[in-house]
Amino acid sequence: MALTLRLLPQALREPLGLAYLLARVSDTIADSGGLTREERIEWLERLAAGETASEWEATRHEAFTRSEVELLRALPGLLSTLGDHPDRREITGLWREILEGQRFDLQRFTPGSEPLDPAELERYCDLVAGSVGRSWTRLIARHAPGTLRAPVAELLPPASQYGKGLQLLNILRDRETDRALGRHYVAEEVVPEHLEQAREWLAAGDRYLRAVAPGRILMASSLPLALARATLPLVASATRGERAKLPRHHVRMMLATSVRSLVLPHRADPV
Numbered sequence: 001m002a003l004t005l006r007l008l009p010q011a012l013r014e015p016l017g018l019a020y021l022l023a024r025v026s027d028t029i030a031d032s033g034g035l036t037r038e039e040r041i042e043w044l045e046r047l048a049a050g051e052t053a054s055e056w057e058a059t060r061h062e063a064f065t066r067s068e069v070e071l072l073r074a075l076p077g078l079l080s081t082l083g084d085h086p087d088r089r090e091i092t093g094l095w096r097e098i099l100e101g102q103r104f105d106l107q108r109f110t111p112g113s114e115p116l117d118p119a120e121l122e123r124y125c126d127l128v129a130g131s132v133g134r135s136w137t138r139l140i141a142r143h144a145p146g147t148l149r150a151p152v153a154e155l156l157p158p159a160s161q162y163g164k165g166l167q168l169l170n171i172l173r174d175r176e177t178d179r180a181l182g183r184h185y186v187a188e189e190v191v192p193e194h195l196e197q198a199r200e201w202l203a204a205g206d207r208y209l210r211a212v213a214p215g216r217i218l219m220a221s222s223l224p225l226a227l228a229r230a231t232l233p234l235v236a237s238a239t240r241g242e243r244a245k246l247p248r249h250h251v252r253m254m255l256a257t258s259v260r261s262l263v264l265p266h267r268a269d270p271v
Helices: 010-030 037-048 066-073 075-083 088-108 118-143 152-173 175-180 188-209 216-237 248-262
Strands: none
Touching: 010 037, 010 066, 010 075, 010 088, 010 118, 037 088, 066 075, 075 088, 088 118, 118 152, 152 175, 152 188, 152 216, 188 216
16 A cells, blocks of 8 residues: 555545554554564554553553554654544544454464354455545545546445455465464465455456546556456465565556556456
């Protein structure tokens, strides 16, 4: 998301950037190896309860790296900005959904736990990524009127599916690393079925993008789909234990190619 944020006009980059930083804070806590599982859940619950910034002054910084400490130290300022922000309700709602997904992740996976069932996997993908698609859409409608060529209510379902597809692809790509950390999202024998589900959800991204007018917002909205489309075959063909990853030069090339959306309408490509 950090890459796409830089492509957005300031009116959208500012609220979505704030949401991104808040999610990074909670993700840092959720992934901390220096805190117990119970401590991480407690910290996320404190955030979800709307704890004030002053209550974070005595955080256990020894549990985090230097860069993570710097991010945590920014939290009081982020919460202060959020408190006065005109998009406070949207950003807060989005962060709460992400926090719910992060808490579900920690509560669901215990030593020896089974992989997620399809309903759990979809719920998780929706909380941490489908939610982003919905907020992205509502904020576009609010700050860039005329950009969306369909009513917001019609675009929220494909926006959610687009986000879920991106998240599911990330899960499939990183499944070996996650499994080593005790997060068994998918069973290996059903990976082909989940790849097909990811394709189906990502296809909703094309339907969504056709309703976005050419310009920087379309460029930012379409880049994740282009990257996902290039990553899908790599994930499908990767050998057991291999993490599929696009080369940096490929990412740069796709970024340059996506400039066409500044002036051209979106054209659907096969996923």
